[in-house]
Amino acid sequence: MRIGYLINTYPRPSHSFIRREIAALESEGLEIHRFAMRGDGGALSDLADLAEHARTERVLEAGAARLLADLAGRGAASPAQFAAALRLARRRARAGEGSLARQLIYLAEGARVACRARALGLAHVHAHFGTNSARVAAYARLLGGPRFSFTVHGPEEFDNPQALDLGGKLALAEFCVAVSSYGRSQLCRWAAPGDWDKVHVVHCGLDLARWAEPRPLPAGPFHMVAVGRFAEQKGFGLLIRAFALAWRRNPALRLSLVGDGELRPQVESLIAAEGMGKAVRLLGWQDEAGVRAAMDAAHALVTPSFAEGLPVVIMEAMACARPVIATYIAGIPELVRPGLEGWLVPAGDAAALAETMLQAAEAAPEALAAMGARARARVTERHDIRESARRLAALFSRATG
Secondary structure, three states, rough: OOOEEEEEEOOOOOHHHHHHHHHHHHHOOOEEEEEEOOOOHHOOOOOOHHHHHHHEEHHHOOHHHHHHHHHHHHHHHHHHHHHHHHHHHOOOHHOOOOOOHHHHHHHHHHHHHHHHHHHHOOEEEEEOHHHHHHHHHHHHHOOOOOOOOEEEEOHHHHHHHHHOHHHHHHHHOOEEEEOOHHHHHHHHHHHHHHHHHHHEEEOOOOOOHOOOOOOOOOOOEEEEEEEOOHHHHHHHHHHHHHHHHHHHOOOOOEEEEEOOOOOOOHHHHHHHHOOOOEEEEEEEOHHHHHHHHHHHHHOOEEEOOOOOOOOOOHHHHOOOOOEEEEEEOOEEEHHHHOEOOEEEEOOOOOOHHHHHHHHHHHOHHHHHHHHHHHHHHHHHHEHHHHHHHHHHHHHHHHHOO
């Protein structure tokens, strides 16, 4: 079976979960053609990401003339379908899903994907994220391309579900994947009840063969690591405030931050204002090996997010047998159970997060190790990428008849 995978910008350093999913599907015997609207090669350093970049067809690199020619060709081949797609573009522009000009660009991209899918003999197209990639896949279908499906991760899709028309995209799709039960519930909010059975929960997964026997917890003062983009939804500013509260009571505490982003100056300013330069380390972006090394050097992962889907970084920390301190939001409670694999705190509550950090630091090494062992067992049971790929392959097979 030949399947197209469609992502807006791919690969990115934060998209390793998509790369793993594609590799696992290929190991199941599927042929995957990668489509991206655009690339971001300059931001890539991981060798696996660079190899994926080389394997990906970037739609916009075909050029405006080619896209317009494909659009005209699809219009001539099926005027009725073209008219329906154009009406949809106008409706979506009026509803706020981008301007009409932007919808027409998506329409041209959809025509290009439809033409390429026909030329490549693709049986199905699967888009990641319920944003413009799913819209392009829908236009491709309306313009004579293959049936499509899409995966919704959150939180961005759930911030503006009506403008993104998640229910409308689901109505046109064969099925939709949510990465957590929470995600499925949010899709059902905006979908017609008749489409609810189209929504399936398939977890993101890890290639557990790459996560060998975990390293023991390190010696020394209690050390936490946080991994993610320095963006508003991730709560890094609140993390620094909470850590400052805990650090003033226990100056031995240490924190490492893996990541970067638009809020880095704010994070640096908060660290400096609290005089915590020696207690908090900024490690910048790291490849998969660097993230693994940072987790191995820590006693626990801390995830202070304000909004999430189901963070892959939590799965990675659990595979490293590290307990997790996280906020009680979205799909996180489906994975981390308080008192078993870690601690959950209310989102946005710096004082509660600080108290939990201190509680974790006071836990006996044996208790932390037992939490880590349960965390590893839980992620192994629930987030094996091979099982996720088998479930996706079954959905693709059903969708293509």
